Amino acid sequence: MQGPRRTEAPPDLTDADRRVVVIEDHVLLAESLTGQLRTAGWEARLLPVPDTVPALGEVVDRVARLQPRVAVLDIDGQRFGDGLRLVAPLVRSGVGVVALTTAEERTRRGEALGYGAGTVLTGETPLADLLAAVRAVAVGQPAVDPEERHELVAAWRLRHRERRELLTRFANLTGREREVLSGLLRGRAVRQISSDIGVTEATVRTHVKSILAKLRVGSQLAAVGLAHRIGWRHRGS
Known part of the structure; x- marks a missing residue:
């Protein structure tokens, strides 16, 4: 053939x-x-x-x-x-x-x-x-x-600029705030995060408020969603 x-x-x-x-x-x-x-x-x-x-x-x-x-x-x-x-x-x-x-x-x-x-x-x-x-x-x-x-x-350049801006927001988190956000990403409650990192629940809530302000979001769920969107992970997690 x-x-x-x-x-x-x-x-x-x-x-x-x-x-x-x-x-x-x-x-x-x-x-x-x-x-x-x-x-x-x-x-x-x-x-x-x-x-x-x-x-x-x-x-x-x-x-x-x-x-x-x-x-x-x-x-x-x-x-x-x-x-x-x-x-x-x-x-x-x-x-x-x-x-x-x-x-x-x-x-x-x-x-x-x-x-x-x-x-x-x-x-x-x-x-x-x-x-x-x-x-x-x-x-x-x-x-x-x-x-x-x-x-x-x-369209790609616009998304790239937006991603860089988001990464800058996450870069402004303190080490303790990163630990708290990492706990939220793992589905941990405030009480559990408090036990995990050895601080009071009130301190964890203070860190959560600061995280939301720095990431410019209105809720813990939105912060977690934003972290997933850009693939953010705490190095220690």
Whole structure:
């Protein structure tokens, strides 16, 4: 039985333009994607999945040795390190990035674009659209509508500024306030927190009032929700 017919990449692409590296830690998906790119005429290589998480610089060096024009990068993967944090180093090294994600959040797409990705595609993207995106990035053409790119990056930057402001609020908590908030996160009552940290219940309530004021929330439940929202944890807990 004949295999799938090989279709040549567009004639205006040079041999260097056709070089693509796939960075994906789901092996079956990575092999499938690499094979589809090769069938479509691209010189696609698969970056081997490491046994342990390497430093970002090591990953970038591995990619650089393959001299690709484009990297198809799973930004949700973790075996190569935080996928999002790979985008900017790859772009700085001269590699165009087509980012892949299963997340629907606009801010995540905006973050990847803000770091320099040529485009961000989801798992619902048809193969033809993926190939078109790889080609556009390979030849330096826009792969995302400029207005959409601007909106997505702006949404990410706004959320990033809000997160930094929230982190500043938590950074202003004293050590004892952090202990009290950690107790609240664990579902401990004032009486139990008092026993845990060796202070009176009145002192714990005073700390709770201060926590609410510094975090600018109106209740213990809101303080706990805000801590969960930004992933705050007391180092000692």
